[in-house]
Amino acid sequence: MSKTDDVSPLELAALMCSRVCHDVISPVGAIINGLEVLEDDDDPEMRAHAMELITKSATQASAKLQFARLAFGAAGSAAAELDLQDARKVAEGLMASEKASLLWNAPVATIGKDYVKLLLNMILIGMAAIPRGGEVAVLVEGELSNPLIRVTSAGQAARIPEETAKFLNGRDPDRFLDARAAQPHFTGLVATSLGLKINARMEGEMFIIEAKAEAPAPTPLEQSQGSNA
Numbered sequence: 165m166s167k168t169d170d171v172s173p174l175e176l177a178a179l180m181c182s183r184v185c186h187d188v189i190s191p192v193g194a195i196i197n198g199l200e201v202l203e204d205d206d207d208p209e210m211r212a213h214a215m216e217l218i219t220k221s222a223t224q225a226s227a228k229l230q231f232a233r234l235a236f237g238a239a240g241s242a243a244a245e246l247d248l249q250d251a252r253k254v255a256e257g258l259m260a261s262e263k264a265s266l267l268w269n270a271p272v273a274t275i276g277k278d279y280v281k282l283l284l285n286m287i288l289i290g291m292a293a294i295p296r297g298g299e300v301a302v303l304v305e306g307e308l309s310n311p312l313i314r315v316t317s318a319g320q321a322a323r324i325p326e327e328t329a330k331f332l333n334g335r336d337p338d339r340f341l342d343a344r345a346a347q348p349h350f351t352g353l354v355a356t357s358l359g360l361k362i363n364a365r366m367e368g369e370m371f372i373i374e375a376k377a378e379a380p381a382p383t384p385l386e387q388s389q390g391s392n393a
Contacts, residue, residue: 171341175341176346176349176350179342180343180347183236183346183347184228184229186343188229191221191225191228192221192225194220195217195218195221198215198218198221202214202215224261226257227254227258227260228258230257231255231257233254234250234254234281234284235281235284235285236281236350244277245275245277246274247274248271248275248304251283251284252268252270254284255268259291262291263294263295263296263297264291264317264319265299265300266299266300266301267301268302269301269304270305271305271308274308275304275308275311278357279308279311279313279358282354283304285347285348285350285351285354286351286373286375287300288351289315289325289347290317290371291317292325293324293328293371293373294317294318294319294320294321296319298318300316300317301316302315303315303316306376312374312375313360313376314372314373314375315372315373316371322369323366323371327344327347328373329364331345331346331349332351332373333352334352355375358375359378360375360378361375362374
């Protein structure tokens with residue numbers, strides 16, 4: 165089946181906005197519920213519980229918005245590069261309330277902002293691959309002007325997320341692109357814009373998503389030398 169990238173920018177923008185709204189509506193709703201308890205209930209125990217709920221939910225909403233700003237938005241548009249440590253902080257903030265833990269292996273350096281965008285989106289896919297929790301390991305290595313980026317997820321029932329399998333490397337003409345599928349599709353588009361080949365696969369019980377530059381095709385001379393080796 166052929167793959168296409170015939171999603172209009174307007175359609176993709178709308179779907180990504182829906183994704184962000186879906187992510188933050190739950191903690192924001194919990195904040196509203198907590199405020200209603202504070203307004204209507206004088207019981208000290210209930211008020212303490214409401215304050216705990218408000219604090220936790222506000223932290224979650226802030227973490228999700230900070231992550232989305234770097235992963236989906238035009239954060240740092242005035243500069244060509246972003247600090248990888250900033251990417252680490254927003255990833256750790258997002259995962260603080262999730263079932264998965266984060267293992268970070270990347271240099272302390274700045275990198276092109278679109279590489280940061282790609283990395284954070286790959287982390288989201290890595291989290292989706294282990295819905296029961298586990299560990300998400302990040303690796304960034306090589307020349308930072310053209311790095312290898314790999315996210316490995318290990319956990320019970322790890323698998324390639326269905327939306328990733330269908331939309332990471334293009335859109336099947338007969339597949340419906342919704343807000344859930346838009347994120348892996350967006351990830352593939354970011355990788356392509358950087359000239360990177362991205363793939364998702366299982367190796368044993370571990371899920372791996374990797375983006376790297378395609379190896380150049382061998383020249384006729386190299387092919388000849390290889391055949392004579």
